[in-house]
Amino acid sequence: MSTLPVIAAVDGSDDSLRALEWALTAARLRQAPLHVVHVRQYAPWAQPDALVAGPPEPDQDPVLEQVRAQLAGRAGLPVTEYRAVGGVPAAALPELGATAQLMVLGSRGRGGFASLLLGSNSLAAARDAACPVVVVPRPGREVHEGPAVGPGPRVVVGLPVDSPAEATLAFAFAEADRRHARLHVIAAYPWTPVQIWPAPGELVPPAVDEDAVEDETRTVAAGLLAAHRERHPDVRVDLSTPPGDAAGHLVAASKDAELVTVGRHRRRLLAPARMIGSVTQAVLLHAASPVAVIPPTADPARTDG
Numbered sequence: 640m641s642t643l644p645v646i647a648a649v650d651g652s653d654d655s656l657r658a659l660e661w662a663l664t665a666a667r668l669r670q671a672p673l674h675v676v677h678v679r680q681y682a683p684w685a686q687p688d689a690l691v692a693g694p695p696e697p698d699q700d701p702v703l704e705q706v707r708a709q710l711a712g713r714a715g716l717p718v719t720e721y722r723a724v725g726g727v728p729a730a731a732l733p734e735l736g737a738t739a740q741l742m743v744l745g746s747r748g749r750g751g752f753a754s755l756l757l758g759s760n761s762l763a764a765a766r767d768a769a770c771p772v773v774v775v776p777r778p779g780r781e782v783h784e785g786p787a788v789g790p791g792p793r794v795v796v797g798l799p800v801d802s803p804a805e806a807t808l809a810f811a812f813a814e815a816d817r818r819h820a821r822l823h824v825i826a827a828y829p830w831t832p833v834q835i836w837p838a839p840g841e842l843v844p845p846a847v848d849e850d851a852v853e854d855e856t857r858t859v860a861a862g863l864l865a866a867h868r869e870r871h872p873d874v875r876v877d878l879s880t881p882p883g884d885a886a887g888h889l890v891a892a893s894k895d896a897e898l899v900t901v902g903r904h905r906r907r908l909l910a911p912a913r914m915i916g917s918v919t920q921a922v923l924l925h926a927a928s929p930v931a932v933i934p935p936t937a938d939p940a941r942t943d944g
Contacts, residue, residue, distance in 0.1 A: 643740035644674040644720070648732055648764070651677075651702040654745025658775040659706065661929055662743035665773070666717040668817040669740065673717045676735060677702040678728040699723075729763035736768030743773045746923075765923065765932040766903070766915045771810055773898070773931045780927040783891045788877050792820035795892045795928075796900040797885055797918065800826050800859045804902040807933040811900040812867045812874055814931070820897055821875045826860040827885035828852055849882065856880045886921035893926035900931045 647662035649655040659675065666673040677700055700723040710716060724731050736742050747758040765772045796811035815822040857880045868876060881888050893899045904916035915923075915932070923930050 642669070642671045643738065643770075644672040645669065645717075646674045646676055646735055646739045646742045648728075648735075648742065648744040648760075649675055649677050649702055649706055650728075651705055652745060652747070654747050654775070654777060656706075656709065656745075657778075658743045658745040658773075659709075661773065661775050662741075663717070665741055665743060667715065671717065671740060673719045674722055674739070675703065675706050675719060676722045676724060676732075678724045678726060678731045680725075680727055728760040732760060732764040733767035733769075736764065736770040736772070739770045741771050741773065742768055743775065746774050746776045762915070762923070765919075769934060771931055771933045773929050774923055775929045776926065780925065782894050782925065782927045784894065788823050788892075789821055789875065792818055793823055793896045794818065794820045794898050794900065795823045795825065795889060795896050797889050797902070797922075798824050798826040798860055798863065799885065799902075799918075800828070800856055800863065803863050804933065804935055806935060807900060807902040808864070808867050810931060810933050812871045814898060814900065815874045816871045818897055819873075821877060823877045823879065823892055823896070824860065824864060825885065825888050825892060826856055826878065826880050827888050828856045828880065828882055853880050853882070886918045886925075889918070889922050890925045890927075893922070893928040893930075896928040898929050898931055899926050900933065903932050903934050 645662050645666040647655075647659045649659055662673060665671075679700065679702075700721075703721045703723060707721065710719070724735070732742065732744070742764055744761055744764060745758075746761055761774050765774060794811055794815040796807060798808065811822060811824075814820075857878065860878060860880065864876065864878070868874070879888070879892075889899055889901065899922060901919045901922050902916070903919060919932060923932070
C-alpha cells in the first residue's frame with residue numbers, strides 16, 4: 640500500500656512559502672512524498688483555447704518554477720511531485736484532500752484584503768477537506784502568555800470532554816511522538832458562578848462547587864487520554880483543566896508551540912457535516928503557531944499513522 644502524500648498548497652505568496660517549509664518537515668517526519676500544488680484559477684470564457692488546453696503544465700507554471708528554484712540543491716528532500724491544477728482554489732483544494740494524509744497552506748494567499756487574518760481558501764480547505772489541514776499563520780501574532788509548562792518542543796490539543804473527538808487526539812499524540820515533543824492537553828470547562836443573596840447582606844455560595852467541576856473534568860479527561868497514552872508511551876502529557884473559554888486558553892498556549900490541534904467542530908445531531916466550530920475558528924484567526932484542523936471522521940491512517 641502506497642503512502643499518502645503531504646500536500647503543500649502554494650500560490651507564490653510569502654504565506655504559502657512558509658507553509659511549504661512546514662510541509663517539508665511534515666513529509667520528512669512521516670516518510671511520505673510531498674506534492675506541491677498550485678491551483679491556478681482561470682476563466683475559460685475569457686480564454687478561447689482554455690477549453691482545449693486546460694490548466695498549465697507544471698513546467699509552464701511560474702509559481703511551481705519558483706518553488707523548484709527555492710528547493711534546488713537542498714539535501715534530504717522527500718520525494719517531491721509538482722502539480723498544476725486548474726479551477727477555483729476554494730473548491731479544488733478540498734477535493735485534493737481526498738487523496739492526501741495532510742494538507743498544509745498559509746493563512747492567506749495573494750488574493751483578498753490584506754487586513755484579513757484568514758483567507759477564504761484556507762478556511763474552505765480547513766472546513767471541507769477529508770484530510771487534516773494545517774494552516775500556518777504569518778509571523779508576529781501576539782498572544783497573551785499561556786500557562787507554565789515544561790521545557791522543550793510542545794504540541795497543544797484541545798479536548799472538550801463533553802464531545803471528545805478520537806481523531807483529534809490520535810493526530811495530536813502521533814504528532815507529538817514524531818516531533819519528540821510534550822503534549823499539552825487543554826480540557827477547559829465552562830464556569831460562570833451564580834451568587835445568590837437570599838437576604839440583604841447574606842451571601843450564599845454557588846450550588847455547584849468549582850473544585851468539584853474541575854476534578855470531574857480532570858477525571859474524565861484522564862480517562863479519554865488513557866488509550867492514546869498507551870499507544871504513545873514516550874509522549875510526556877501535561878493536562879490543564881482551566882475554567883472559561885477554551886479558545887482563549889488554546890490561543891494563549893499557542894505561543895512558542897510547534898502546533899495547536901483542534902477538531903473541526905463539536906458533533907451535534909442537527910449540525911451540518913461540514914462546518915467549523917466557533918472555538919476552532921477563533922484559534923485559526925488568532926493562534927501564533929500553526930493550527931491543525933482535524934475532521935471528525937478522519938481516517939486513522941491520516942491521524943495516528
